[in-house]
Amino acid sequence: MLRPRNFCRSGQLRAIRAASFFSRSRRVYEEDKPGCFGLKGLNRPPDWEHVGNQCIDDCLQLAERIRLQRDHPSVSVLQTFDDLSDRLCGVLDVAELCRNVHPDPDFVEAANATFTHVSSVIQHLNADKSLYEPLRKLYDSHCIQVRTGSQVGPDLSREDLVMVKSLKQDFERGGINLSDIEKARLIKLQDQVTSASAKFLSPPSDYPATLQLPYDKLRQVPGQFLRSLSRAPSNPDHVVIPLTSSSMQLLLKWAPDSRIREKVYRLSHDHRQEKKDRYLRSILEDRLAIAKLLDHRSYAELLFQDRMASSPSDVKEFLEGLSALVRRRALDERTELEMEKLRREPHLAVNGSRMELHGWDRSFYIGRLKAEKYDLSSSQVSQYFPLSACLYGIGYLLHATFGVHLVKCHANEGETWHEDVQKLHLRDSKGEVLGQIFLDLYPREGKYGHAAHFSITCGRQPGGGADYQIPSVALVCNFGRGDSSGERLLTVSEYETFFHEFGHSLHSIFSRTKYQHLSGTRVTTDFVEVPSHLFEHFAWHPLLISKFARHYKSGDAIPTRLLRSLCASRKGFMSTDTQMQLLFSAMDLDFHGRDPPIASTTEAFAKLQEKLTVYKPDKNVPVPTSFHHFVGYGGGYYTYIFARVLSAQLWANLFGNDPFSKEGGAKIKNGLLAYGGAQDPATLLSNLIEGEINCNAFLSSLGIGEKDAQATLHFPISNNLSPKLGLSHAM
Ligand SMILES: [Zn+2]
Incomplete structure (x- = not known):
């Protein structure tokens, strides 16, 4: 069937924190009221149990309907599969989002438990040959028809065919055609991969959590980051730096002392090598x-x-x-970096003139050369990119280029999971809602730490009819908290990320497939990043930036020289x-x-x-x-x-x-x-x-x-x- 998928720049899903199984309960809940995340019946943490159980009951009934078509499947079996897939994803996708963003630990724990419970049912269904058989028969009859020209089964549209092939392949990858012994081995191997992956992703217990560095060696590091650091208790000249990937990247980009950068670089690649390897x-x-x-x-x-x-x-x-x-151009760029290093750190030259560039040098010297060449200061640039203006810019683009309107709207009571979350509608020129987007953009403790687009509801034609199930997504980012006035100013990289994730969201919302199994970003992995990267091109077009970039205090338009430098620097x-x-x-x-x-x-x-x-x-x-x-x-x-x-x-x-x-x-x-x-x-x-x-x-x-x-x-x-x-x- 399906697993929820999300796409992000450094996409690591948080591991399941708890796993407990429910006993079935039959309490009555407010099922018809859209609850948190828009999921009906989800208003309090204990509701997850009921939502999960109801989903499983419905799915087992749908599976029974599929089995009735085991011997002579018609195209309608694909619709039933999609109903099943939609029901599962409607709960699993929301549970996945909930456990990554909900501020209430009880909600997170209950979502984890439901995720584990419903996933175990998927495993069971995926191993059921009576569900695989109708798909195999539909596909085989299509192949015979193509080969011989004789009508041996129902006609399949292009989308039907992609659907049947995709579902059939999912079953086969799960080992549906293996013997019992082979299946057991496959499950064991998959479990081993899951277990080794969790260990590979988490820092070993003997890995240091922080690093202490002298404050006066970090003066060029962005002030917002420095202000967030505490002084070392035993040495007030030093600050304590958490060894997270973002803080290490900042130091590699900004710390002028190469010994500090080398130390940080080696630590960032240490992670207790032998165990990780x-x-x-x-x-x-x-x-x-x-x-x-699997052959x-x-x-x-x-x-x-x-x-x-x-x-x-x-x-x-x-x-x-x-x-x-790109080699020749890369060599030219390396020479520029070597010259800059020679100028700044002549004492490091080999034989008096030759410079060796290390892994801890590239980011720093690229940053310095870009800043000098294009005369850019990141804090100056950010002042023209307040978040509200960037959102206006996205709305402007959507209207000018795609003919649709991005509209802020009121969330229903209890629909959002935090006061920061905003709800937007995307409407066509007639005012019809095409889809909805929840924006959860600011960091908070316990929240998913990267940027990602999460599906909540996928688009589809229920029952193959004229009505369309409106897609709903959440765009989760961690943009800085902003200045003392509360205005949130985006860095260049955050601005680009915002457009990137919006590209993923639009893929989900503009999708108009018959089946939710094939909707939006549910595409082949090596294509899924194309729309989001296309949106990065829009982000860096000076014509678009000039439509919205205003100084957050004075309201002055971004100066032409700064705009030109900014766009040119993207190519450095x-x-x-x-x-x-x-x-x-x-x-x-x-x-x-x-x-x-x-x-x-x-x-x-x-x-x-x-x-x-x-x-x-x-x-x-x-x-x-x-x-x-x-x-x-x-x-x-x-x-x-x-x-x-x-x-x-x-x-x-x-x-x-x-x-x-x-x-x-x-x-x-x-x-x-x-x-x-x-x-x-x-x-x-x-x-x-x-x-x-x-x-x-x-x-x-x-x-x-x-x-x-x-x-x-x-x-x-x-x-x-x-x-x-x-x-x-x-x-
Ligand atoms: Zn992406």
Whole structure:
């Protein structure tokens, strides 16, 4: 069936905190009243128990209806599957959101328990062959019909066919066709991966929680961060810094003393290396065993069954080819950084003139050079990006380009989970509600710590009728608390994140699929980041910024010089950034594509770094053990570089001349987002681009304009994914 999915920039879902099973109760609740998150009957923590039990009862009844079609399935069985999937996701998605954002620990604990309880029922249903059989029969009859031309089963629309293929594949990946002994082994391997992943993601108990550093060495670090630190009790000249990834990133970017940066960098990649490496290799070994059990040569190959990309080897070739194309520009950028380091830290020169750049140098010198080159100060820029103005900017864009209205509205009593949460509607030109968005944007204790888009209700046509189930999503971020007046000012990176997550939300809201199983962001993993990256292009267009960016106190428009510098600075050191992204994508794919599994992760990473970047690996820095995306992406981290390349081409083709192009907006809304996962993305992209998908627009955005060189790189997307999805003769 389905698992809830959310998409975020550093997406690690919080582990389940508690697991307890309910006994069934039959108390009466206010079921018809939309409760918290809009979920009917959810008003108090104990209501989770009833909501979960009711969901399970309904799902078991729906499963019974599916079984009635075991021998002679009709297309209606797919609708019943979707009813079942909608019922499950309607509870699991909300439980997932609740346990990540609700400020009441009782609500969180009850949501966790319901999540675990309902998930256990999914496991049971996923192993039920009587549910798989109707799907297999529908699909087989379609294949016979395609092959022979004779009518042996019901006609399937394109969306029906994608639906049946997707559901059937989910069952098969769960081992539905394995023997009992093999199934038991699969479950054991999956449990081992879950357990090793949890250990890999959490810092070991002997890892230090804080670091003490002299205050006077941190004077260039942003004041807002410094003010949040406490003085060390035993040494008042020092401050205590929590060793979180965000504080370490700040220090790597701002601390001028290279010894401090090196210390922080090594700590950020330490995480007690040997234990972490053991967990990582255990995850990779068990995933390989899972793939083999399911008849695939590697875990990457197993995952590529339903990917937009053609094959792991094609993607590997693409990553290496793209790295070679940006190499010359990356070398130029490295020289600039070396010169800057020589100027600032001449005592570190090797043989008097040569500078070696380390992992702890890149972020710092890129930041310094950008600030000098473009004359930018982050605090000055932020003053023109108050959150309310940025939200106005998004609304302006949605109206100008997509013809829809973003409207603030009153939440029903008890519908939101915190006083900070705002409710918005997206309405079409006739005032019809297309979807709703809850904004939960500020940090608070215990809340999910990254930025993410969570589904609450997915769009679909219930019963295949004319009415449409209105999608509802939550956009969860952690933007700074703002200045003393309470005005929240966004950093450049927060501003971009806001647009990125809005891109995901619009994918959910503009989607108009028949089945919720295929709605919005329920698309193949290597396509899901394309809409959100496209929205980042809008974010950095000066025409849009000039529509809303005003000084939060004076109300003055952003000065033209500052606006120009800001937009230009986005392009600085992009080849270095691209090579690093290519390196991590290649590492993730390489480690998940090996048989036998990898022996030394650090050694393999060092070789890839030598091959794919212009930077030497730092000795004794175990980078792979701190790359947490191994767990969530499992060979699919390349999705981000795909999204950058594809969104650049979409942007150049549709909005290159005008970010407010209504024609471009209509094409994205109706020709891409409306399809959700009901159409293969390669076809949708080809239709929009009206030509070959390639890297030229992306490379041009990096300032690499040698068309002949660009043309040699083939984008590893299947020109026609139809055979892969069994769609070649679909209606
Ligand atoms: Zn994203």
